[in-house]
Amino acid sequence: xxxxxxxxxxxxxxxxxxxxxxxxxxxxxxxxxxxxxxxxxxxxxxxxxxxxxxxxxxxxxxxxxxxxxxxxxxxxxxxxxxxxxxxxxxxxxxxxxxxxxxxxxxxxxxxxxxxxxxxxxxxxxxxxxxxxxxxxxxxxxxxxxxxxxxxxxxxxxxxxxxxxxxxxxxxxxxxxxxxxxxxxxxxxxxxxxxxxxxx
Amino acid sequence: xxxxxxxxxxxxxxxxxxxxxxxxxxxxxxxxxxxxxxxxxxxxxxxxxxxxxxxxxxxxxxxxxxxxxxxxxxxxxxxxxxxxxxxxxxxxxxxxxxxxxxxxxxxxxxxxxxxxxxxxxxxxxxxxxxxxxxxxxxxxxxxxxxxxxxxxxxxxxxxxxxxxxxxxxxxxxxxxxxxxxxxxxxxxxxxxxxxxxxxxxxxxxxxxxxxxxxxxxxxxxxxxxxxxxxxxxxxxxxxxxxxxxxxxxxxxxxxxxxxxxxxxxxxxxxxxxxxxxxxxxxxxxxxxxxxxxxxxxxxxxxxxxxxxxxxxxxxxxxxxxxxxxxxxxxxxxxxxxxxxxxxxxxxxxxxxxxxxxxxxxxxxxxxxxxxxxxxxxxxxxxxxxxxxxxxxxxxxxxxxxxxxxxxxxxxxxxxxxxxxxxxxxxxxxxxxxxxxxxxxxxxxxxxxxxxxxxxxxxxxxxxxxxxxxxxxxxxxxxxxxxxxxxxxxxxxxxxxxxxxxxxxxxxxxxxxxxxxxxxxxxxxxxxxxxxxxxxxxxxxxxxxxxxxxxxxxxxxxxxxxxxxxxxxxxxxxxxxxxxxxxxxxxxxxxxxxxxxxxxxxxxxxxxxxxxxxxxx
Numbered sequence: 001x002x003x004x005x006x007x008x009x010x011x012x013x014x015x016x017x018x019x020x021x022x023x024x025x026x027x028x029x030x031x032x033x034x035x036x037x038x039x040x041x042x043x044x045x046x047x048x049x050x051x052x053x054x055x056x057x058x059x060x061x062x063x064x065x066x067x068x069x070x071x072x073x074x075x076x077x078x079x080x081x082x083x084x085x086x087x088x089x090x091x092x093x094x095x096x097x098x099x100x101x102x103x104x105x106x107x108x109x110x111x112x113x114x115x116x117x118x119x120x121x122x123x124x125x126x127x128x129x130x131x132x133x134x135x136x137x138x139x140x141x142x143x144x145x146x147x148x149x150x151x152x153x154x155x156x157x158x159x160x161x162x163x164x165x166x167x168x169x170x171x172x173x174x175x176x177x178x179x180x181x182x183x184x185x186x187x188x189x190x191x192x193x194x195x196x197x198x199x
Numbered sequence: 200x201x202x203x204x205x206x207x208x209x210x211x212x213x214x215x216x217x218x219x220x221x222x223x224x225x226x227x228x229x230x231x232x233x234x235x236x237x238x239x240x241x242x243x244x245x246x247x248x249x250x251x252x253x254x255x256x257x258x259x260x261x262x263x264x265x266x267x268x269x270x271x272x273x274x275x276x277x278x279x280x281x282x283x284x285x286x287x288x289x290x291x292x293x294x295x296x297x298x299x300x301x302x303x304x305x306x307x308x309x310x311x312x313x314x315x316x317x318x319x320x321x322x323x324x325x326x327x328x329x330x331x332x333x334x335x336x337x338x339x340x341x342x343x344x345x346x347x348x349x350x351x352x353x354x355x356x357x358x359x360x361x362x363x364x365x366x367x368x369x370x371x372x373x374x375x376x377x378x379x380x381x382x383x384x385x386x387x388x389x390x391x392x393x394x395x396x397x398x399x400x401x402x403x404x405x406x407x408x409x410x411x412x413x414x415x416x417x418x419x420x421x422x423x424x425x426x427x428x429x430x431x432x433x434x435x436x437x438x439x440x441x442x443x444x445x446x447x448x449x450x451x452x453x454x455x456x457x458x459x460x461x462x463x464x465x466x467x468x469x470x471x472x473x474x475x476x477x478x479x480x481x482x483x484x485x486x487x488x489x490x491x492x493x494x495x496x497x498x499x500x501x502x503x504x505x506x507x508x509x510x511x512x513x514x515x516x517x518x519x520x521x522x523x524x525x526x527x528x529x530x531x532x533x534x535x536x537x538x539x540x541x542x543x544x545x546x547x548x549x550x551x552x553x554x555x556x557x558x559x560x561x562x563x564x565x566x567x568x569x570x571x572x573x574x575x576x577x578x579x580x581x582x583x584x585x586x587x588x589x590x591x592x593x594x595x596x597x598x599x600x601x602x603x604x605x606x607x608x609x610x611x612x613x614x615x616x617x618x619x620x621x622x623x624x625x626x627x628x629x630x631x632x633x634x635x636x637x638x639x640x641x642x643x644x645x646x647x648x649x650x651x652x653x654x655x656x657x658x659x660x661x662x663x664x665x666x667x668x669x670x671x672x673x674x675x676x677x678x679x680x681x682x683x684x685x686x687x688x689x690x691x692x693x694x695x696x697x698x699x700x701x702x703x704x705x706x707x708x709x710x711x712x713x714x715x716x717x718x719x720x721x722x723x724x725x726x727x728x729x730x731x732x733x734x735x736x737x738x739x740x741x742x743x744x745x746x747x748x749x750x751x752x753x754x755x756x757x758x759x760x761x762x763x764x765x766x767x768x769x770x771x772x773x774x775x776x777x778x779x780x781x782x783x784x785x786x787x788x789x790x791x792x793x794x795x796x797x798x799x800x801x802x803x804x805x806x807x808x809x810x811x812x813x814x815x
Contacts, residue, residue, distance in 0.1 A: 011567065024213040024378050036378040039320050046779050047569035059344070059451040061377040064536030066553040081564045087553050101567035105773045105783050106609055109565025116562070124556045143793065
């Protein structure tokens, strides 16, 4: 089985660890081998949280620089920061809703312009899907479901070889029952956003 | 029912490495477990803690790793299968009992897990604990994957029981914090009825006894070596002349690299999984079939030096290399591309690495260091101490926990930290060695762990400093584990005692003790000032529950604040406390109502009183 390497970058608290778990469950349902690596602990206090997910036959559970096939960014500056993980063959999907780090508020650096970020990603990588996942999460009823909106867009890209049904089943198994309706709506909205996206 | 107690052999499930390890211990029939939490091992204990609440497994959060290992040593000498887990630096704390427990041994299976942290994702150093196995004469196992970790811990209990010796299981962060599919096995029944049989000539380590025990220890290790020679955990893949030696996660990077470089028929990989004592015969056979050997191991040259020594004994003169300027480093963690590239270079294989993307036109992206949470009481305490100490030449030893982050600007409070508890003892030294005002910080869990002895020292030797104990009612950084000062009713658990920090400090003989509520800014600054002026040892206990924990218990009902139009843009709030709920919009300060918990510290420091509750 061919190996697909996915990097997800987010800010602590955006729920990318849950998104990894849903993808892992979807892989289990789909019979795709998978290994995932994530970082816990001090890094979770508002820092950058990265998950690496390797689908297919490779046995490593981490992904080297320049070797991600897909980059899923939960926050545009973090997506741009993760360019070192990408090559010219990488497909990029990113949320455009910003979460500027506190260093910006205290004058240590300037937050990169989102339009410029999109241009750079388009110029350097194989493809880009960029949309406001926060807006869609709110539309689905909970700003907490940004992660599931982005999963919808990821599944739409077809890069993982999972059926939509299997991912929906994984969401049902792995996310809280009380959030299920909102999450399913969030997933659909993300899927549609990616479908209708034209750069 | 806890998912790891599910008695469903054959069921396949996605598990975190730490969950797989906890499940492996359950399948092995573990009856007794003790720990002090530490990343990357924390989720093992969290799962065992949860499972102990719905089974007859005994689990405890001990006050520190030394205590945990001693508690566990007694259980393992009373016939109970016992598991003791900690992060790598925790084993330093437990090293004293470890070294002599090796002499005494156990009567039932005992596994000691050390979770090493190459690259220091959440640690103060990246020491390689494989040397503890060699140092202490303990058998050691090292898994390369999540499912293997589960199988290895089961075997570790059997091995320990067979040779009556504790077994060290050594993981690294990339095992603990990786997820993979794991298949459940049978759960062995637990024996929870312990009995200690007196055996003073084994268990009372006076010199005359220990001299004999050391002889027995070496005999046990000889037996372990025999067992190791046939261990299924030492693997040989391929039969080529390019010899590759690997352990832990590096084994999989090596496997992938061999495949990617297309040298399956030229290479052979020796994976050391049972790595102390080493399978000497197997290693010598392997070396005699190789032209050239590459050793891939994160950390120190533990295997490399041993393999070189084995080669010397056999008169084998092939090149054996691992750590060098052109090959692998002792620093940080490895990754698949690094291993592929070094392997290609070493064996002379054509290889072009993936091209890097040009980044010359990418703007610099502002850093996003971890930060204290919105409403974190530590932020308030640091701010108040700095205000109270204004004009003083201060040194601020700090300690290990979320509050270590206080060293970052703008709080910039934290000047010296080496290990758990060092804030208090190093304050004794700074106070004596300098004329500077010493103000140190320690969390409540860390105070119990190893701060108390330092404070006893301070009182006895009449040192001069102010210690701030940050009492937030939980072990926060590692994911909200209890400690001896915690009200266990909040966990819905009875049968626990509770130790009061103020009473301890008083009983130790500290004469100047004050309590502050850090969200009352003015009052706190005044109290802190008085404590700082005291000559001798003064202790300030800053009491406020961890905001994250309080939210999760619904003890805290967030009531957000907003910046009103009275704001004239001093930005004092942002520049002095940098709460993550602040953001700038068109240059003006705003508060994110979704994350603000309403601690109101910013409202108290705003010179215009422009920050007010957001009315709903």
